[in-house]
Amino acid sequence: MRKLNHLMVLAGLMVGLIGLSSQALAQGAPRALKGKIITSSKEIQVPTAAKGFVKKMLKQDRAVFKKNDEGRWVIHFVAFFNRKLPAEQIGVVVLDGKKEPVAVADVAGQKGQTTLSSQISVDTTETPKQKHTIQVYYPKGNKPIILAKKQIVLK
Numbered sequence: 001m002r003k004l005n006h007l008m009v010l011a012g013l014m015v016g017l018i019g020l021s022s023q024a025l026a027q028g029a030p031r032a033l034k035g036k037i038i039t040s041s042k043e044i045q046v047p048t049a050a051k052g053f054v055k056k057m058l059k060q061d062r063a064v065f066k067k068n069d070e071g072r073w074v075i076h077f078v079a080f081f082n083r084k085l086p087a088e089q090i091g092v093v094v095l096d097g098k099k100e101p102v103a104v105a106d107v108a109g110q111k112g113q114t115t116l117s118s119q120i121s122v123d124t125t126e127t128p129k130q131k132h133t134i135q136v137y138y139p140k141g142n143k144p145i146i147l148a149k150k151q152i153v154l155k
Helices: 002-012 053-060
Strands: 036-038 073-080 089-095 101-108 115-122 131-140 145-155
Touching: 036 053, 036 131, 036 145, 073 131, 073 145, 089 115, 089 145, 101 115, 115 131
Parallel strands: none
Antiparallel strands: 036 073, 073 115, 089 101, 089 131, 131 145
8 A cells, every 4th residue: 555655746847847858968968977967957058069068067967955835956967978868758747855755857858868957846745954865877777777867955
């Protein structure tokens, strides 16, 4: 019964990503950003030139999010994978402090992809003002393989 309730809550929290998945850099993720996620409450501007790329991305990075006028947290992100995507499906999840999902989305990907630029919305959380984790992963059997993750705070 508890598992069924958990699945019902999870299904109710499914959130679609707005925007298309895209590669931030055609040549792949910069070494300094591999496995990391740049997050912001505003759309992230991805530099087109390699010179100063990491510095420009880190300058936009934020870890604390406030609710918007509609009462939800919107997290824009660019994820830099720690390895090439070996599948055609990507998952994005925001976990609360208890490691319970508060937002989940599935995105179509391309084999070999190394970045994902999109956004995810969180409608509610039982642990506001505490650390949450945003993760990008691909499913392998019943186990998620983490490509990138970051801790954030939803205020």
